[in-house]
Amino acid sequence: MGGRLAQVLGAGNGASPMEYWRQPLDLDRVTIPHGEVRIIRERCKGCGFCVEYCPKDVLALSEEFNQKGYHPPEVVDAEGCVNCHLCEMICPDFAIYSVASQEEDQCEPIQQAS
Numbered sequence: 001m002g003g004r005l006a007q008v009l010g011a012g013n014g015a016s017p018m019e020y021w022r023q024p025l026d027l028d029r030v031t032i033p034h035g036e037v038r039i040i041r042e043r044c045k046g047c048g049f050c051v052e053y054c055p056k057d058v059l060a061l062s063e064e065f066n067q068k069g070y071h072p073p074e075v076v077d078a079e080g081c082v083n084c085h086l087c088e089m090i091c092p093d094f095a096i097y098s099v100a101s102q103e104e105d106q107c108e109p110i111q112q113a114s
């Protein structure tokens with residue numbers, strides 16, 4: 001890695017390589033959204049795409065079978081969903097989607113770096 005780039009990224013000085021050196025100006029107004037996942041079990045073919053690609057590891061394939069004989073996903077970390085809709089976009093069978101959490105106070109302010 002080049003010297004200046006390594007210095008900026010913190011490599012070799014014990015700092016985290018992804019540590020930011022400045023903060024967004026609107027950090028105090030930005031919140032982390034929360035979502036609720038809806039699974040249409042009987043449409044699912046158990047491909048596991050939603051489980052594999054959820055960035056927050058909210059889902060896992062269940063032990064149960066649907067009527068087609070597949071294992072549909074289940075929610076294993078409901079609090080972790082950030083309503084990004086990735087599971088919804090990636091599902092080839094339109095068997096899963098997310099909606100914004102009904103509780104507005106579920107949005108959390110982003111933690112300010114010290």
Ligand code: SF4
Nearest residue numbers: 054081082084085087
């Ligand atoms: S909406 Fe995003 S965070 Fe929530 S379950 Fe789907 S992929 Fe995961």
Ligand code: SF4
Nearest residue numbers: 044045047048050091
């Ligand atoms: S991506 Fe869709 S079809 Fe595949 S496991 Fe998830 S819900 Fe089922």
